[in-house]
Amino acid sequence: MKLYTGDLSPYSAKVRMQIYAMGIDDITFELPASFFMGKLSEVSPIGRIPVLEIAGGIIPESEVIAEYLDDLYPDRALLGDSPEVRAQVRLISRIADIYLMNNIFMSLPQMNRKTRIDAVLDVFVKQITRGMGALERHIGDGSFAVGEHLTRADCTLVPALFLCEKSVPRLDVDNPILATTKVANYWKRISQNEFAAKVIDEMDRGLTARLDGTERKQVEAAIAKTKSSD
Numbered sequence: 001m002k003l004y005t006g007d008l009s010p011y012s013a014k015v016r017m018q019i020y021a022m023g024i025d026d027i028t029f030e031l032p033a034s035f036f037m038g039k040l041s042e043v044s045p046i047g048r049i050p051v052l053e054i055a056g057g058i059i060p061e062s063e064v065i066a067e068y069l070d071d072l073y074p075d076r077a078l079l080g081d082s083p084e085v086r087a088q089v090r091l092i093s094r095i096a097d098i099y100l101m102n103n104i105f106m107s108l109p110q111m112n113r114k115t116r117i118d119a120v121l122d123v124f125v126k127q128i129t130r131g132m133g134a135l136e137r138h139i140g141d142g143s144f145a146v147g148e149h150l151t152r153a154d155c156t157l158v159p160a161l162f163l164c165e166k167s168v169p170r171l172d173v174d175n176p177i178l179a180t181t182k183v184a185n186y187w188k189r190i191s192q193n194e195f196a197a198k199v200i201d202e203m204d205r206g207l208t209a210r211l212d213g214t215e216r217k218q219v220e221a222a223i224a225k226t227k228s229s230d
């Protein structure tokens with residue numbers, strides 16, 4: 001199998017963390033030049049990463065890929081042992097995905113102070129703050145987001161909290177994690193977990209490459225290579 005993934009992409013990082021934690025070793029990682037050329041939709045109609053290529057087709061959408069991997073390796077699934085725990089894991093993952101990552105993503109064009117529309121930024125910041133408030137109430141205070149074992153809740157939360165910490169301040173808004181207690185404690189704890197630390201390192205590498213221009217050069221080189229082989 002092949003995962004179309006990018007270092008900084010939080011939705012991809014979520015799936016990578018699950019792959020590492022489940023010990024799946026038959027998935028290769030790749031970021032095709034078509035993604036940067038706006039042509040990923042030729043492979044996957046949604047046109048976004050991550051995408052999992054399997055024998056006979058593709059699976060897009062991080063949550064769908066996550067469910068697929070758990071279904072494929074049920075003995076290593078990261079969903080928990082009872083219907084109640086599984087509901088809790090799905091809930092935390094959903095809060096991280098829909099109320100945090102999605103709203104943060106939608107707010108990113110407002111980073112540019114010259115073109116920023118304050119009313120638009122305001123809408124997203126309110127939604128992010130509201131999502132963080134919900135997470136603060138739902139997250140567990142054990143070793144992991146739900147109970148005492150790493151689950152898919154952690155795999156979604158780690159990239160979401162990374163994105164929150166690194167991106168929201170660049171909108172001239174305080175990092176919303178700082179206004180929490182349970183989430184802030186969780187973030188400190190989970191950063192020490194080996195699988196979380198691995199994806200945090202990868203996302204940091206992606207952020208550095210984005211900010212220092214390395215990513216742009218890599219993209220230009222990949223596009224040039226694709227065009228010359230056409």
Ligand SMILES: N[C@@H](CCC(=O)N[C@@H](CS)C(=O)NCC(=O)O)C(=O)O
Nearest residue numbers: 009010011047048049050061062063
């Ligand atoms: N709901 C999707 C979101 C995926 C997503 O937005 N991926 C971003 C990168 S993190 C992307 O591919 N953006 C490219 C685009 O919007 O064209 C998922 O869970 O996989």
